[in-house]
Amino acid sequence: PxxxxxxxxxxxxxxxxxxxxxxxxxxxxxxxxxxxxPLLMQATEAEMNCYPHPDLLDLTEAGLKQFLRDKFAPVYGEAAAKELAVRYMHESRGVPELAVYLIDGDTASFCGLRQLALTAGRVFKSPVYLATVIAPPATHVFGGPKFAYHNWDLMAASETWRFYNYSPAERDVIFGRR
Structure with missing residues (x-):
């Protein structure tokens, strides 16, 4: 629904x-x-990794294929589920858990941001940018997220590390200042 x-x-x-x-x-x-x-629409590649789903923690490639078959094949067909597995295993750099978060982000937040950016781009004279943050935190944040999750980019840019009880690595600080 x-x-x-x-x-x-x-x-x-x-x-x-x-x-x-x-x-x-x-x-x-x-x-x-x-x-x-000038307008920047930005999301992170694994938006919902802010609340990691326990069922995804040790997901294997076979588990990803079964997940996609269960969720997509009944509506879009077996071929679509197989194609999604191939594409998202590539996009996720071979990490099945990340693949599920990528699919979620592409069909949710990024999809909405793309629509907003396209709408603005039709009438704005100023530039309109659409970006995806793929740089993850160096270590797990508050024992959970390990991918580029919702608000990771904001935390890094605003250097609100202590609020999240996170000790940034040098690469996190560099990322936040870019």
């Missing part, structure tokens, strides 16, 4: 751009080019 109302079903927010409150839904504001400024 798909929540066609999206975040609007649960969350009401005001959009703020350069100190200006935009009193319209985000997609409408972008489509109208109300505040035409």
């Amino acid at each position: 798909v929540d066609r109302a999206g975040l609007g079903a649960r969350v009401k927010t005001l959009l703020h751009v350069d100190g200006v409150t935009v009193g319209r839904p985000l997609l409408d504001a972008l489509a109208q080019g109300l505040v035409d400024v």
Whole structure:
């Protein structure tokens, strides 16, 4: 089942751009080019690894193929499940657990961000960028995430390491300052 109302079903927010409150839904504001400024839409490759799912922890390639067969074959066919396994094992650099998070991110947050970026790109004169963070933390954060998860990039950029009880490695600090 798909929540066609999206975040609007649960969350009401005001959009703020350069100190200006935009009193319209985000997609409408972008489509109208109300505040035409350089725009960066960014997600991490494993957004939901912020809450690692225990069933994925020691997932094997055979387990990934079974997962995809169970979840995708009934709707999209066996060939689609096999193709997803091939593509995402490649994209995940051979890590089956990461492959599941990549599929989740590509069909959820990144899909939405892509739509927003395309909408803005049609009318903005300013550049519109769409990015995916693939650099993971050097070690597990609070005993859980090991991939580039939701807000990892924000934590690194804002250097809020202590808030997350995380001791950054040098590569984490360098990543955050870029």
